[in-house]
Amino acid sequence: MSKIVRTVANQLILFVVIFGLYVIIQGHVTPGGGFQGGAIIASGAVLLIVASGSQEIKTWLRERRLSVVESSGALLFILLAFAGIGTVFFFNFLVGSRLFGGIPSVGPNPGDVWTGGVIPLMNLGVGLKVMAGLSAVVLALALFSGGEELEE
Template identity: 55%
Template sequence: MRGMSKIVRTITNILYSFIIIFGFYIIMHGHLTPGGGFQGGAVVASAFALLVVSYGALKIKDMLKAKNFSVSECSGLLAFIGLGFLGIGTVFFYNFLAGKGGLFGNVIYGINPGDLNTAGVLPLMNIAVGIEVLSGLTLIILYMFNANNPKEEK
């Protein structure tokens, strides 16, 4: 499968890094601003889908490999379940890091913009779910893309 026209490729070259940065911003600030792991992962995956659609099979093959995304998807889901199991001293999915102070930050109550290192285990869960969602949605695109052109794969 060939890529799309030169106009689309130029716009993609300019835009895709900004879309990826914006998606990771949504994932990292999930406990302070609207958004979270699922939304940010979807935004990053849409940047990868833009790359896959605008470029052809041959240029994308070295950059986005299905095996790497498969490994990161499984590790993201395992990290999420493991973070849930870490709080099993009280209940499953207990937020055992909230309000501990020190490295995990002291929460300022009331209306405030907030710090990045508050909320205990929630940012770690956001990152785990974000990695899982971005790898999973990119994997769907890559599998459909590879099934369309069986000859260029070799």
């Protein structure tokens, strides 16, 4: 693509990633969550690929590394699920502990990010997984499809 598109995309990717991380981290307080935030960040990867071409992205982003990130996100999710197995699989064992805040008061309240027990951590794991998975698929499609590279 042209220089204008590339410059704007390079500036814009920062805001896209920040907004995706916000949706992931605030998933247990506001609407959103791991899947949605990961999809937002993956759309940022699509923006970069469209703007600067897959051959340039290839030099610093490989879909093999993205697969590693995706698997580690899934492992984080499953390990957090197993951590509560003293009671039941997927037991929320961090609720009310001092590290992750108390229980929020019932009713309309501002919402504290540090509540929720293991739910934010699981959101983070799922967010990593979705982000890396969708980016890896898009990158592989762009790299391996064998189509003509978009120039100018």
